Amino acid sequence: MENTIYVDNSATTAVSEKALEAMLPYFRENYGNPSSVHSRGQEAQRALENSRRTVARAIGAYNNEIYFTSGGTESDNWALNAVCELKRDKGRHIISTAIEHNAVLKTCEKLQKRGLEVTLLKPDKYGQITAEQLKQNIRSDTILVSIMTANNVVGTILPIKELCDTAHKAGIVFHTDAVQAVSHIPVNVRTLGVDLLSMSAHKFHGPKGVGALFSKLSLLPPPYLTGGGQEKGCRSGTENIPGIVGMAAAIKDGTENLPENIRKITANRDKLIENVIKIPGAYLTGDPVNRLPGLASFIFEGIEQAVFIVNKLNEHGICASSGSACSASSKEASHVLAAMGYDEGISFGTLRISLSEYNTEEEIDTIINKLPLIIAEIRSENRM
Ligand SMILES: Cc1ncc(COP(=O)(O)O)c(C=O)c1O
Missing domain, CATH: 3.90.1150.10 (Aspartate Aminotransferase, domain 1)
Structure with missing residues (x-):
């Protein structure tokens, strides 16, 4: 090896030294549950909120726009399902691309089985999708556009700002799977203008099994996991504090360097x-x-x-x-x-x-x- x-x-x-060091105390010393009111719990709660601030800052978001998840797959699944639920009275049509990761493609297939219509845009030979192409496929009942920031097989970076502007001009919510992009190229949710963005810690020297969904303030994603009401009631389940702390340390290190x-x-x-x-x-x-x-x-x-x-x-x-x-x-x-x-x-x-x-x-x-x-x-x- x-x-x-x-x-x-x-x-x-590989998990970075900094991420590993940051995580270790949260396995054995500071192992509290952030929902507990005692000191150990509150310590975990502080670590959670500090990590949220760090992750938010790295992508230009507000703290309360970051929801921790189990990774890119969950963030993608959640984003697509959330928008379809929120906008179900407006329409039943989604636009995505034929080069998305299966976390998006298979979710589209599932939504299709539930009666939604999906258009998958076909890229050119370089893996590019143009704003004009998107515009031509927008319908009056389109409720969501989901296009990845960068492709995981060939590495093409897509023109997210232009694509997002095109969707917004038609009043459509825009999600991007930025799993391969965050901490690899500059990603700022305000510059791009996106409404939702998925990321995953293990793609940037953080641990596996932790990620985040950015969802802008005005778009509160309906819960995908129900239970104890963590993450503003939007994503139940005891938070993976060591993982979240590791993710924050990794993204801080990655964006600073x-x-x-x-x-x-x-x-x-x-x-x-x-x-x-x-x-x-x-x-x-x-x-x-x-x-x-x-x-x-x-x-x-x-x-x-x-x-x-x-x-x-x-x-x-x-x-x-x-x-x-x-x-x-x-x-x-x-x-x-x-x-x-x-x-x-x-x-x-x-x-x-x-x-x-x-x-x-x-x-x-x-x-x-x-x-x-x-x-x-x-x-x-x-x-x-
Ligand atoms: C573009 C893209 N989206 C989503 C995922 C899934 O992320 P995770 O492994 O954190 O579930 C991956 C992982 O390969 C990916 O490359």
Whole structure:
């Protein structure tokens, strides 16, 4: 494990020292329940509210616009269900995109089964969606637009401000899944103008199983989980205090060091891209310019299953992925490439290398040296 090169940071990241240190006391010393009135409880309550303030500040929100959840999936599910419930008298039509994470796509499918209509916008070959395209699909009964800030398979960053303005001009609520974007690129809810935003701690060096939903003040999300009435009565369940404290420490660290991290990660990513595309028949997928600092994804002619490359890289101690983690060994990764217009054969074949600030230039050099041989080896095996 020690010598492993980990370049699957879009799947999950290592918990940072700062996040871990911040969390530890909340497991054994300050383990109170924030709903308890005694001192231990109140200590936990203070930690909860301090964390809420830190998370809010990191994305330009007010404290009481942040609801802690169990992660990106729950935030996405909640956001979509909440708006459909709130706006059910106004209409039954939702617009999203064909490249969303399944946390959004499967929720759309479920809502469809309940009688809502869903339009999934198809991106161009770079994974981009335009404001004009959105405008053309808006109907008088559209109640929600949900479009991700950055794609988790190809790394394309979408023009959220323009898309959000377009939705607002038609009086429609706008949600964005910013799970891959928060703490990776500047994300400010006021600059973007979004009404709801999902995020997840384990994508930015926080712990797993904790995230948040931003929902603007005027939009109180109806409860998705009912019970003890935590989180302003909107999300019941005893709060995951160690996780929430870890999330706050991670986002604080990430946003304070964002410019420096972006500079370092982008330099490594660009070196990687520059060299990988020199391999004959290798192509970069996603937007060549508007892309996440840490994400590079490639297809290789003649290799239809990127999982072969991932397995060989693994044999060499390199942990990468063939698309999204939840679908690494299945066909799932293909829905994004298929929507971008790639042939079925190719859409199984994306190799995703996702970097964090912990990756060194030496690690990138190792990948650059090993990948051409691995690709050649797989191609020759395919020919046999
Ligand atoms: C874009 C996007 N949305 C949602 C999720 C789900 O987040 P979580 O793992 O916190 O449930 C992920 C995780 O891969 C993601 O990449």
